[in-house]
Amino acid sequence: MKSQFYTYIQNLQETITKALEKEDGGASFKEDIWERKEGGGGRSRIIENGNTIEKGGVNISAVHGPLPDSMQAYFNVGKVDFFACGLSLVIHPKNPMAPTVHANCRYFEMYDTNKNRVDQWFGGGLDLTPYYLFKEDSRHFHEQCKKACDLHHPAFYNTFKEKCDTYFYNKHREEARGVGGLFFDYLKADETFTIKDRYDFTTTVGDSFIEAYIPILNKRKNLDFTPENRTWQEIRRGRYVEFNLVHDKGTLFGLKTNGRIESILMSLPPTVQWCYDHHPKQGSKEEELLNILKNPKSWV
């Protein structure tokens, strides 16, 4: 399963970076191969200052070794070994009318002191963070999410859509990071699903990314915008930073397992602003977005 899934994410990285380069039409991804002292490593692909994409990364990694102390407490286990591999991507378009997107899929194993595997699970998802609300974009994104889910179980979309709304939530701001999508974790084998079923579902979701996002980017990347639109985008990007550094378990996991800092923090936007106590004008497009983020809604 380890090697099957790692092969999958290698191919997915290839497909996605090619599709994004084509859509960007200017810059190409720069590749960095890195090793982790305690075991494993990764292949980061970063794009900056493209025609369309201001900054983005599509990274894969596979790390293993003794589970760090801080993560033992987190998983409520003793001294164990672990293996984790996954693909993680974040795309920050230049145009404030085009949304930021994040997607991730991952596989985790844990071993006892005799190197026997004692646990294994899949996780992943994708979610959209617009700066201006185009309802048809949110609908399209969620339709693709639902389509992927429905291939596997009729309850999956609602369950994982709700988990996404709950997870990508800036509690200290009382607002969602974006308009959501899917989030799932700890998908283990049980009475209903084999681990192969979990693999199939996770990879279907991974495969859905291109169709879920690229058409949106394509529609919005050349829209007109004002300096005020750009300021709003940078202020909202600040909320993205707050979520990733304060609340995101993936970032935390990376920082605590001595992951490669530059690969983990590629998720942070290229330019960001923090204004004191900023409030959009009543009845504005900016306020319309905020209202949606305060009250996550159903899109399909």
Add this chain to the structure above:
Amino acid sequence: MKSQFYTYIQNLQETITKALEKEDGGASFKEDIWERKEGGGGRSRIIENGNTIEKGGVNISAVHGPLPDSMQAYFNVGKVDFFACGLSLVIHPKNPMAPTVHANCRYFEMYDTNKNRVDQWFGGGLDLTPYYLFKEDSRHFHEQCKKACDLHHPAFYNTFKEKCDTYFYNKHREEARGVGGLFFDYLKADETFTIKDRYDFTTTVGDSFIEAYIPILNKRKNLDFTPENRTWQEIRRGRYVEFNLVHDKGTLFGLKTNGRIESILMSLPPTVQWCYDHHPKQGSKEEELLNILKNPKSWV
């Protein structure tokens, strides 16, 4: 002690905001009074887009009530009531040659279920975060820190200077946030010091801020700079954000005690950049700063 210290920080806020407004010569502080649902509140003073100060805040607050669950775990206590008051300031100058500064002084009390005070302590400090290194500025800042400490105990400066280097450290980057200063916490009454001694020391440090920082701001605020200097400043400000959101216990305490978000996050810089894997040129001024941050040194 509660009311004595609160009166002190009210006056200190007044003195410091006046001195900063005078030095800025353009903008003035905007005041916001806020209340905390669970008890207490504060008075925030924020300055933005001044001649010299791009963004800054000098905030006081006094909050009380039941200690939130998350903080019980942090302090390793059960259900107790608390009182906390303090002044916290961060100044982000516009000119990249002028350093960012942070200062704080605080007083904390804890009570048992019968409302008896069971613990009380002081904390505080000040620290400097330059974007370009002027050794005489770091020396001046530390001399003022040492002067304040030496009035109270010959060991204080070295002890609290080291604590500052340890505390304001971006572990995930393996570099200090800046060139340090003083940091102290949990200063309680003991065999050597009364709580009044702790009060006297904390307020001496609070009083030292103006002389420690304003002359530096004055010397650097009108120096010439290039767009490249400004980019470097914004990249380094990103490290400031990383420290405050990932590591800073003060920010965490604020977020977890349902503090006022805009007052807590006033510490975040106005404009920030994250570039992938940025490295300064060999032998550059930027690299000179990084070398100092990687190896905190003695300044006096």
